[in-house]
Amino acid sequence: xxxxxxxxxxxLNQLKTFxxxxxxxxxxxxxxxxxxxxxxxxxxxQNGENWVGEFKFVEDTDCWLTPTHWVINQQDEKxxxxxxxxxxxxxxxxxxxxEALFCNVGCNGGEAGFIFDYNIKAIGGKTAWKNSIxxxxxxxxxxxxxxxxxxxxxxxxxxxxLDLQLxxxxxxxxxxxxxxxxxxxPIRDALDTxxxxxxxxxxxxxxxxSKTK
Numbered sequence: 199x200x201x202x203x204x205x206x207x208x209x210l211n212q213l214k215t216f217x218x219x220x221x222x223x224x225x226x227x228x229x230x231x232x233x234x235x236x237x238x239x240x241x242x243x244q245n246g247e248n249w250v251g252e253f254k255f256v257e258d259t260d261c262w263l264t265p266t267h268w269v270i271n272q273q274d275e276k277x278x279x280x281x282x283x284x285x286x287x288x289x290x291x292x293x294x295x296x297e298a299l300f301c302n303v304g305c306n307g308g309e310a311g312f313i314f315d316y317n318i319k320a321i322g323g324k325t326a327w328k329n330s331i332x333x334x335x336x337x338x339x340x341x342x343x344x345x346x347x348x349x350x351x352x353x354x355x356x357x358x359x360l361d362l363q364l365x366x367x368x369x370x371x372x373x374x375x376x377x378x379x380x381x382x383x384p385i386r387d388a389l390d391t392x393x394x395x396x397x398x399x400x401x402x403x404x405x406x407x408s409k410t411k
Contacts, residue, residue, distance in 0.1 A: 231297050232256045234375030238385040239263055241377045250278060261286045265396050270320060281320035282399065284392050287313040289355055301362040311357040312388055314399060321403045327352055330405040337401045344391050358388045
């Protein structure tokens, strides 16, 4: 962390204010922001007939969704086995707050967004999946054209950037966040992008599975 010595001195000299700020952020601001993000994903799945997921971003930072045709089986309401899914995740984070990552103000340039992840056994195995990614150049080009970054390990990351000033303005005006707030438009746009990417990931997974037959 840049200029850590001076930052430490400033914190110690203003420890009471720093402590009050951190406690308020953790207990009030963060749950409100993460709850707003969570509600966007939840509402997207509720409005769409072909998506399911879990939306526990506030409780344990777990929030994922998947098209229903990627579900292998659903034993009960709490357990869903999928061959692939999208989840909220981060890259290059340095123990940053999620809010800092979403607003691109993390310590080391970390980002937050959605990652495409998979159950390797359900999509043909590691070798077949790697070969599929190498062979399907046109499909990969379509995925990256949508804004998803190839992570090089079979996963793809779609960064989401929230406007920090708009977040602050929304909180100042209402003291809460909802799925309809303008500050979460980048989340809603990202979810629409994920929906557009599904046919391309279908092609990749079908290609990988066909190579194992």
